[in-house]
Amino acid sequence: MKYDIAIIGGGLAGLSLSIDLKKRGYTVAVVEKGNYPRHKVCGEYISMESYNYLQRICPALTAHKLPVIRNFKLTSGNNKEFTTSLDLGGFGISRYLLEDMLFNEAEKLGVVFMLNTKAQDISSDGKEHVVKTNKGDISASLLCNATGRKSNLKTPNKTETSNGVNYVGIKYHVKLKRNADLIEIHNFPGGYCGISNIEEDKACLCYIVNSKNLNRVNNSIPELEKTWLFKNKNLQKIFTTAEFVFTEPVTVSGINFLIKEPVTDDAFFLGDAAGSMAPIVGNGMSMGLRSAWVLANNIDQYLAGKITKPELAANYKSFWEKEFSSRIKLSRYLQKLSEYSFLTKLTIGLFNVFPALANGVIKQTHGKPF
Numbered sequence: 001m002k003y004d005i006a007i008i009g010g011g012l013a014g015l016s017l018s019i020d021l022k023k024r025g026y027t028v029a030v031v032e033k034g035n036y037p038r039h040k041v042c043g044e045y046i047s048m049e050s051y052n053y054l055q056r057i058c059p060a061l062t063a064h065k066l067p068v069i070r071n072f073k074l075t076s077g078n079n080k081e082f083t084t085s086l087d088l089g090g091f092g093i094s095r096y097l098l099e100d101m102l103f104n105e106a107e108k109l110g111v112v113f114m115l116n117t118k119a120q121d122i123s124s125d126g127k128e129h130v131v132k133t134n135k136g137d138i139s140a141s142l143l144c145n146a147t148g149r150k151s152n153l154k155t156p157n158k159t160e161t162s163n164g165v166n167y168v169g170i171k172y173h174v175k176l177k178r179n180a181d182l183i184e185i186h187n188f189p190g191g192y193c194g195i196s197n198i199e200e201d202k203a204c205l206c207y208i209v210n211s212k213n214l215n216r217v218n219n220s221i222p223e224l225e226k227t228w229l230f231k232n233k234n235l236q237k238i239f240t241t242a243e244f245v246f247t248e249p250v251t252v253s254g255i256n257f258l259i260k261e262p263v264t265d266d267a268f269f270l271g272d273a274a275g276s277m278a279p280i281v282g283n284g285m286s287m288g289l290r291s292a293w294v295l296a297n298n299i300d301q302y303l304a305g306k307i308t309k310p311e312l313a314a315n316y317k318s319f320w321e322k323e324f325s326s327r328i329k330l331s332r333y334l335q336k337l338s339e340y341s342f343l344t345k346l347t348i349g350l351f352n353v354f355p356a357l358a359n360g361v362i363k364q365t366h367g368k369p370f
């Protein structure tokens, strides 16, 4: 069978796109190398800009009592802190629950899933795209790549090369008494750790650190936490008083923040596959969701014969660049800054004197609700 759309990668971006397109009446297949539900490294804070969209594509979301997050605190290792309210705010939900809900919704609507299936190559004659997988081939009129930041799939959309700096991400779920409407970012030498609440009164404790700091402690995560994270007393307190829901953390390595191309001759890229944002701005998931929404709108117009394929490609490319390129650049700058305690301390000092400056930066990190 030839599908209207094949999507490689069933993470947040791929799942959302599959539901959106299926609801518009198209045949959709998703090739996903893993299965659901599963934990993923993520701070699990979603900007409120995406709430309405998520609710539209996944009504089951409303059945869950999710913490709404309205306040933000930033601390540095030397006990400096800055707090402010967030203009738009966000909500907390684990990736485990969110992706499982989206997967169930997509299956219910009739999206075809090839799970535990790795896409190995793609080929195209312009009209038909073939995805070669370890379990056979599928073909489609349009191909979307939502394989995330790192994929075995060789794609021609890389426009930047890594500067060699790589980060490691580490996540736990914990229980501890804290303000459910507060997201905290605690800086330590080489990185920062966020904590914010998710469903069932749990909190997501997630940090990102320059991989060099992990190498310096022989790749031992407990040593890394004692040596670097505990330099910030707030983190020491959290790590020593929280009840850990799972003791072995979920980890991911080789993180970098590159801008790629959202469109090639063969495929449309969305989510982290098109470019990834440093988590300091807490908005990568909304970037994936917004790109799914805009791409679905444009694909719908194309398949309904209202726009041509070059117009579809041009519309999506210009949306992507306008909406995300400068945000990714800002996130990279903030990421670099946040690795150094003295710069974080300086930033906190500036924000305390000029709170409007902080609010201006926060505004730059998200878009309008959609």
Ligand SMILES: Cc1cc2nc3c(=O)[nH]c(=O)nc-3n(C[C@H](O)[C@H](O)[C@H](O)COP(=O)(O)OP(=O)(O)OC[C@H]3O[C@@H](n4cnc5c(N)ncnc54)[C@H](O)[C@@H]3O)c2cc1C
Residues within 6 Å of the ligand: 008, 009, 010, 011, 012, 013, 014, 031, 032, 033, 034, 040, 041, 042, 043, 044, 045, 046, 047, 117, 118, 119, 120, 146, 147, 148, 149, 150, 151, 152, 153, 168, 169, 170, 206, 207, 208, 255, 270, 271, 272, 273, 276, 277, 279, 282, 283, 284, 285, 286, 288
């Ligand atoms: C430490 C850290 C903290 C973060 N915190 C936040 C936060 O608090 N808020 C926020 O909004 N964002 C956050 N982000 C960013 C967010 O996690 C990403 O932007 C988001 O996961 C992107 O979703 P995606 O669907 O594009 O990619 P992914 O979730 O990576 O999904 C890609 C999918 O493709 C599949 N895949 C890959 N290759 C193949 C293949 N060849 N064949 C088949 N399947 C394949 C994978 O199995 C995966 O399921 C954080 C990121 C990091 C690293």
